[in-house]
Amino acid sequence: MDVDLRKLRYFVAVAERLHFGRAAEALHIAQPVLSRQIRALEEELKVQLFARTRRATELTPAGEQLLADAVPLLASAEALRRRVTRAARGAGTFTVGFMPGIIVTPAVRALRERHPDLTVEVVRTTWDDQTEVILDGRVDIGYVRLPIDQRGLRVRPLTSEPRVAVLPSGHRLAGKDLIGISDLADEHLLQDPDAVPEWRDIATELRRPGRRRPAPAFHAVEEKLEHVAAGHGIVVLPLSVVAFYTRPDVTYVPVTDLPPNQVCLAWDSARRNPLIGEFAAIATDLHATGPSPAW
Amino acid sequence: MDVDLRKLRYFVAVAERLHFGRAAEALHIAQPVLSRQIRALEEELKVQLFARTRRATELTPAGEQLLADAVPLLASAEALRRRVTRAARGAGTFTVGFMPGIIVTPAVRALRERHPDLTVEVVRTTWDDQTEVILDGRVDIGYVRLPIDQRGLRVRPLTSEPRVAVLPSGHRLAGKDLIGISDLADEHLLQDPDAVPEWRDIATELRRPGRRRPAPAFHAVEEKLEHVAAGHGIVVLPLSVVAFYTRPDVTYVPVTDLPPNQVCLAWDSARRNPLIGEFAAIATDLHATGPSPAW
DNA sequence: GCCTGTAATACCCTGGAGGCATCAGAGGTG
DNA sequence: CACCTCTGATGCCTCCAGGGTATTACAGGC
Numbered sequence: 001m002d003v004d005l006r007k008l009r010y011f012v013a014v015a016e017r018l019h020f021g022r023a024a025e026a027l028h029i030a031q032p033v034l035s036r037q038i039r040a041l042e043e044e045l046k047v048q049l050f051a052r053t054r055r056a057t058e059l060t061p062a063g064e065q066l067l068a069d070a071v072p073l074l075a076s077a078e079a080l081r082r083r084v085t086r087a088a089r090g091a092g093t094f095t096v097g098f099m100p101g102i103i104v105t106p107a108v109r110a111l112r113e114r115h116p117d118l119t120v121e122v123v124r125t126t127w128d129d130q131t132e133v134i135l136d137g138r139v140d141i142g143y144v145r146l147p148i149d150q151r152g153l154r155v156r157p158l159t160s161e162p163r164v165a166v167l168p169s170g171h172r173l174a175g176k177d178l179i180g181i182s183d184l185a186d187e188h189l190l191q192d193p194d195a196v197p198e199w200r201d202i203a204t205e206l207r208r209p210g211r212r213r214p215a216p217a218f219h220a221v222e223e224k225l226e227h228v229a230a231g232h233g234i235v236v237l238p239l240s241v242v243a244f245y246t247r248p249d250v251t252y253v254p255v256t257d258l259p260p261n262q263v264c265l266a267w268d269s270a271r272r273n274p275l276i277g278e279f280a281a282i283a284t285d286l287h288a289t290g291p292s293p294a295w
Numbered sequence: 296m297d298v299d300l301r302k303l304r305y306f307v308a309v310a311e312r313l314h315f316g317r318a319a320e321a322l323h324i325a326q327p328v329l330s331r332q333i334r335a336l337e338e339e340l341k342v343q344l345f346a347r348t349r350r351a352t353e354l355t356p357a358g359e360q361l362l363a364d365a366v367p368l369l370a371s372a373e374a375l376r377r378r379v380t381r382a383a384r385g386a387g388t389f390t391v392g393f394m395p396g397i398i399v400t401p402a403v404r405a406l407r408e409r410h411p412d413l414t415v416e417v418v419r420t421t422w423d424d425q426t427e428v429i430l431d432g433r434v435d436i437g438y439v440r441l442p443i444d445q446r447g448l449r450v451r452p453l454t455s456e457p458r459v460a461v462l463p464s465g466h467r468l469a470g471k472d473l474i475g476i477s478d479l480a481d482e483h484l485l486q487d488p489d490a491v492p493e494w495r496d497i498a499t500e501l502r503r504p505g506r507r508r509p510a511p512a513f514h515a516v517e518e519k520l521e522h523v524a525a526g527h528g529i530v531v532l533p534l535s536v537v538a539f540y541t542r543p544d545v546t547y548v549p550v551t552d553l554p555p556n557q558v559c560l561a562w563d564s565a566r567r568n569p570l571i572g573e574f575a576a577i578a579t580d581l582h583a584t585g586p587s588p589a590w
Numbered sequence: 591g592c593c594t595g596t597a598a599t600a601c602c603c604t605g606g607a608g609g610c611a612t613c614a615g616a617g618g619t620g
Numbered sequence: 621c622a623c624c625t626c627t628g629a630t631g632c633c634t635c636c637a638g639g640g641t642a643t644t645a646c647a648g649g650c
């Protein structure tokens with residue numbers, strides 16, 4: 001009748017590795033069990049999921065489709081679990097996520113005033129988990145910075161702010177009033193290139209292929225600034241972030257041909273919680289009519 | 296580890312009825328089994344879901360939360376099942392849903408030309424199932440008419456078209472060039488009031504409470520027109536629909552204070568299928584630059 | 591021809607989901 | 621107040637699905 005989430009989880013493990021033995025190991029079960037479960041899933045769905053040649057294992061089109069659907073489904077199931085537990089603990093809590101540099105206080109205060117009995121919490125996110133926390137139920141609504149993977153989310157634009165290049169104080173470009181992306185082509189970018197898509201378009205053509213890979217293992221703003229100060233490279237950040245996390249040994253320069261960073265509200269598109277809509281309205285309102293922020 | 300979808304289904308059955316016996320009956324299982332399963336679910340989540348007083352059963356806040364999350368999760372699971380089966384049958388098929396009066400041919404043809412090996416199918420929907428078919432996997436993308444419940448969907452506006460009142464040919468208003476909603480206040484609306492939200496705002500105040508309820512059991516356009524012709528009442532439809540399903544014994548009149556009907560593209564926000572994005576781009580493009588339709 | 595790596599098969603054991611019969615407590619009723 | 625009814629909970633049985641171990645079957649490489 002219903003699909004079994006356990007079987008789906010097993011399937012995903014195999015589909016991601018294309019190897020029963022290693023998948024079984026990762027799942028902490030014996031390999032024959034996994035073989036049988038997958039076969040059972042195939043029989044239940046009346047569909048072949050893997051093309052098994054004795055030597056290799058690969059996905060059929062149906063398997064590809066299942067993988068694409070199973071991953072978000074499992075995430076939703078996990079989110080459901082988390083939200084129920086949260087709902088039990090704090091009968092009335094509402095959690096707002098935000099990226100560094102975004103001011104959430106006015107909107108949060110407004111929501112508290114309208115619902116005196118409600119506990120409103122805030123959670124700081126990073127570039128990597130800003131959408132994750134929404135989909136897994138840790139926050140009810142989040143202030144996010146584009147670009148993001150919008151799958152499973154509803155997104156409403158709020159505002160945008162210019163981005164600047166953050167450099168060590170002694171850097172050759174440190175004194176400039178204004179630079180272009182091409183001036184930075186030889187710099188090492190200390191952050192996820194997805195956060196600065198234009199970087200790829202313009203800079204990567206100039207870069208030698210053998211160059212050291214990005215792979216930054218630090219995600220918080222403070223860590224990035226620390227590395228910039230140490231001269232390991234540069235980062236590109238929205239102006240408000242730099243203004244907030246100011247420190248003497250790094251400086252910043254506006255970059256002309258870098259489009260502004262778009263700040264949006266995002267929430268789980270499958271949910272129906274009146275507070276989400278209410279908060280979104282408040283926040284949108286504040287950003288439209290309220291006092292303009294520093295940038 | 297994972298939640299059990301069967302238990303969730305059982306929970307929803309009880310939560311919707313607030314009665315174990317009747318829920319068990321609806322699920323075709325014995326009542327003690329259901330009691331035990333719910334209790335097991337509560338223990339697994341470490342949360343009390345129902346407040347059981349010996350005489351009544353009601354939901355706790357955690358239960359409310361679970362109900363809100365479980366319903367879409369079960370729907371997603373069902374959709375996953377359906378999509379996998381479809382992916383197995385037609386290795387490469389893409390299905391487009393559309394409401395009556397919307398012309399999909401050019402976009403479908405364009406997609407076919409770009410992917411000669413792809414089977415592109417179209418499905419006509421009704422007001423009631425236009426979003427359902429998207430969420431349960433019967434279509435990959437749908438042309439929908441607002442207002443809709445956007446939960447679980449991504450929606451992109453396409454175009455809008457005026458709406459008209461459809462009347463029997465002999466109706467007192469049949470000859471008019473233009474009427475207002477208030478002229479229709481005494482008419483019987485033969486369709487889901489949600490389809491014409493303004494009807495509620497304006498007309499219901501004028502209506503006596505004891506009036507016959509809407510509850511229309513017919514949904515296809517042809518059926519509505521049949522009933523209008525028979526003098527059972529009137530309907531409000533987008534102009535293109537009336538133009539398409541023309542018949543001699545019904546006529547239509549533009550309504551001044553009825554905002555136009557918004558046509559959008561909508562697809563499952565959790566999915567990642569490049570064809571969806573491609574089709575959306577084609578359709579948006581056609582509607583922006585292509586030949587303007589009849590209305 | 592033999593060894594290795596990989597999935598499938600054979601067989602067993604346990605726990606959980608289902609059924610039936612019954613119990614227990616809260617309200618209503620004569 | 622005794623009794624009946626309605627409703628969910630318990631006790632006990634059966635059976636199958638999911639887990640484990642041992643082994644087989646087959647394709648390639650040496």
